[in-house]
Amino acid sequence: MTVSLLFVSLSLFICHPRSSATNIVIIGITQTGPCSCNAEFKNGSHDHVYDISSTPWKKFAFPMDNGVWYYSPCQAYDVPNDKDGNCTAVGVCLEKGGKFYNYGKASSATWGISLNVSQPMIRYSGIDGNATVTLYCDLKDETFTGVVINGSARFTLSSKCSCPDLCTAALAAPHSVSPLSGGSIVLIIFFSLVFVYVVGGLLFLRFSRGATGLEMIPNYHFWISLPGLIKDGVMFLLNGCATHANYEKI
Numbered sequence: 001m002t003v004s005l006l007f008v009s010l011s012l013f014i015c016h017p018r019s020s021a022t023n024i025v026i027i028g029i030t031q032t033g034p035c036s037c038n039a040e041f042k043n044g045s046h047d048h049v050y051d052i053s054s055t056p057w058k059k060f061a062f063p064m065d066n067g068v069w070y071y072s073p074c075q076a077y078d079v080p081n082d083k084d085g086n087c088t089a090v091g092v093c094l095e096k097g098g099k100f101y102n103y104g105k106a107s108s109a110t111w112g113i114s115l116n117v118s119q120p121m122i123r124y125s126g127i128d129g130n131a132t133v134t135l136y137c138d139l140k141d142e143t144f145t146g147v148v149i150n151g152s153a154r155f156t157l158s159s160k161c162s163c164p165d166l167c168t169a170a171l172a173a174p175h176s177v178s179p180l181s182g183g184s185i186v187l188i189i190f191f192s193l194v195f196v197y198v199v200g201g202l203l204f205l206r207f208s209r210g211a212t213g214l215e216m217i218p219n220y221h222f223w224i225s226l227p228g229l230i231k232d233g234v235m236f237l238l239n240g241c242a243t244h245a246n247y248e249k250i
Contacts (some may be wrong), residue, residue, distance in 0.1 A: 024164065025118045031111040035074035037120055039164060048164040050120045050135060052157075060144055062155065067096030071155065073122075073133075076106040091124050092131040101128040137163035 028040035035053040040046040053074045062069045069092070070079050076089035082100040087093035091106035104124020114121040114134040122133040138158035161167035180188075201218025205211040214220055 026113055026120060027118070029111050029113050029120060034106065034109040037111040039120060042118075050162070050164055051167045052135065052159070052161050053167070062144060067094050069094055069155070071133075072106060073157075074106075086127065090126070092126065092133075094128075102126040103129045103131040133157070135162040139163065139166075 025042040026039045027042050028046070030038040032038055032049075033053075036049065036051040038046070039048045039050055041048060060071050062071070070077065070087065070090070071092055072090070077087075077091070077093075079087035079090065079093045079095065079100060082088065082093075082095075084100065086102050087095075087100040089106060090102055090104060091109060092102075092104040094101040094103060103126040105126060106124075108123075108125040110123045112121050112123060113119070114132075117134065120135045122135075124131040124133070133155070136156050136158050137160075139160050141158050142160075143158045144155065197218060202216050205216050205218065217223065
């Protein structure tokens with residue numbers, strides 16, 4: 001099979017009249033995963049998150065150029081009916097004339113800046129060609145369309161998750177510490193109080209009352225008697241909460 005190499009541009013523009021990102025110009029990109037990046041804007045602001053992992057087009061088929069283009073933004077996709085396995089674990093694939101052409105493994109995704117619109121762009125490298133995806137920010141509509149220009153396929157993906165800082169859940173792990181659980185917070189508070197109780201009690205008894213040795217332990221007599229109190233409580237429960245006090249008759 002002779003396959004001509006085709007460099008495909010799947011353009012997903014952000015400059016939409018209804019978008020809040022119309023005037024945004026990106027001057028720096030730091031990739032944080034196959035589906036996300038941090039961006040620096042020309043206005044000086046930075047650490048803006050782009051994350052398309054929540055887009056509804058995990059596995060999308062779009063008929064175009066006498067074939068069908070398959071695009072999976074964030075998940076490795078095995079295209080159906082591909083007996084040769086050429087489009088296994090792909091991000092971008094073309095099915096045409098009963099043949100399947102690999103235009104980018106999902107794992108090959110790298111983020112950069114689209115030169116024509118200065119917006120986030122994802123590059124894919126495949127066996128039969130390369131692909132680029134430029135994001136298109138739209139707060140209201142969610143659409144996926146495309147055109148073919150001079151043999152180059154350009155898709156438009158409209159989604160709020162193509163806008164900066166609107167879909168950031170999948171990006172939390174690489175950039176921030178996971179929030180503490182309720183149990184962890186309780187333990188931190190408990191041991192902090194224990195530390196204050198012990199150290200504060202030692203210092204108070206030592207310098208305020210001149211205690212020495214074991215007498216410096218806060219509530220020393222209570223802690224010494226605690227094992228016996230626990231034993232009495234356990235025995236009380238084992239005896240069915242019954243008391244065995246003996247009284248002399250008068």
